[in-house]
Amino acid sequence: MITIESPTRITFALDIIRRLDDGPFCGYHELGIVKHQIALADTVSVEAFGGDSDIVECNDPRVPVDGSNICVKVCELLRERFGRGGYVRIFIDKKIPVMGGMAGGSANAAAALRAIDRLWELGLTIEQFKNLGRELGMDVPYFFTGGTAFDSEATGVIESIGATLKFHIVLAIPDFGISTKEAYGGIDYERIGKNVSLTNEMIGAFGSDDFDMAAKNLHNDFESSIFPRHPRLKEIRDDLLKAGCISACMTGSGSTIIGIASTKSAAQKIASSIDCRTIVTETF
Numbered sequence: 679m680i681t682i683e684s685p686t687r688i689t690f691a692l693d694i695i696r697r698l699d700d701g702p703f704c705g706y707h708e709l710g711i712v713k714h715q716i717a718l719a720d721t722v723s724v725e726a727f728g729g730d731s732d733i734v735e736c737n738d739p740r741v742p743v744d745g746s747n748i749c750v751k752v753c754e755l756l757r758e759r760f761g762r763g764g765y766v767r768i769f770i771d772k773k774i775p776v777m778g779g780m781a782g783g784s785a786n787a788a789a790a791l792r793a794i795d796r797l798w799e800l801g802l803t804i805e806q807f808k809n810l811g812r813e814l815g816m817d818v819p820y821f822f823t824g825g826t827a828f829d830s831e832a833t834g835v836i837e838s839i840g841a842t843l844k845f846h847i848v849l850a851i852p853d854f855g856i857s858t859k860e861a862y863g864g865i866d867y868e869r870i871g872k873n874v875s876l877t878n879e880m881i882g883a884f885g886s887d888d889f890d891m892a893a894k895n896l897h898n899d900f901e902s903s904i905f906p907r908h909p910r911l912k913e914i915r916d917d918l919l920k921a922g923c924i925s926a927c928m929t930g931s932g933s934t935i936i937g938i939a940s941t942k943s944a945a946q947k948i949a950s951s952i953d954c955r956t957i958v959t960e961t962f
Contacts, residue, residue, distance in 0.1 A: 777855025
C-alpha cells in the first residue's frame with residue numbers, strides 16, 4: 679500500500695476575470711487566484727486490487743465512492759493513457775471540509791496521481807502530472823506547484839510566488855456547503871474582476887515579506903453573489919473580524935470562511951468564540 683499526504687489550499691485572492699466563449703475550455707472561467715497551501719490534509723492510500731473495478735472508501739459519508747469520485751477518474755485516465763491493467767483500492771481519510779471551497783477533491787486527485795505513479799512505476803514528470811491533472815480538474819495542477827502561487831486555472835497560467843511569510847489561519851466551517859455548480863451558476867458579471875489591483879498588491883507584498891499588506895488585500899469575487907444568497911456566510915466573516923482577525927474572506931467558491939490571526943494563540947482564542955465548527959491551521 680502506498681500512502682500520500684494530501685494537504686489542501688486556501689485562496690487569499692480570487693478574481694473572476696471572464697467566461698471563456700471559445701477554445702478547448704469554452705464555458706470555463708479565467709480566474710486570477712493567489713493560492714496558499716496549508717497544513718490541513720487528507721491522507722490517500724492506494725493498493726492493488728484483484729476485483730473487477732476500482733474501489734473507493736472514505737470515512738466521510740458525504741464523499742461519493744462510485745465512478746463520480748475524482749480518484750476513480752484518475753485511475754481511468756492513467757489506464758487509458760499508459761495501457762496499464764489491474765484495478766486499485768483507494769482509501770481517503772478525510773479531514774478537509776467537503777464542498778467548502780478548499781479543493782479537497784483536487785488535492786486528493788493529485789495525491790492519487792502520485793500514488794498510482796509509484797504503484798505502477800510510471801515515472802511521470804512534474805509537467806506530466808500537471809497536464810494530466812488539468813484533464814481532471816482546473817484546481818489539480820496547482821498541487822504539483824504547491825506553496826504560494828498565482829493560478830489562472832482555465833487559461834493555464836501557474837506561477838510560483840517566492841513567499842516566506844507564515845500565517846496562522848482560522849477556518850470557520852458552516853453546516854452547509856456550496857457546490858461548484860451553484861457558485862459558478864450565480865456569478866454576477868457586473869460585479870466581478872474589479873479587484874485585480876488588490877491581487878497585484880498582494881503578490882508584491884509576498885515578494886517583500888510584508889505580512890500586513892498581504893493580509894490587508896484578502897478578497898474573493900464570489901462573495902458578491904454568494905453572500906446575498908447565503909447571508910450566514912457574511913455573518914461568519916464579520917464575526918471573525920469582530921473576534922480579532924486581521925482580515926477574513928470566503929475561500930474558493932465557499933462555504934468555508936478564512937480568517938488571518940496574528941499568532942497561533944490568537945487564532946485559537948478567535949476560533950473558540952465563533953459559533954460554528956472551526957479549525958486552526960497554518961502555512962504548510
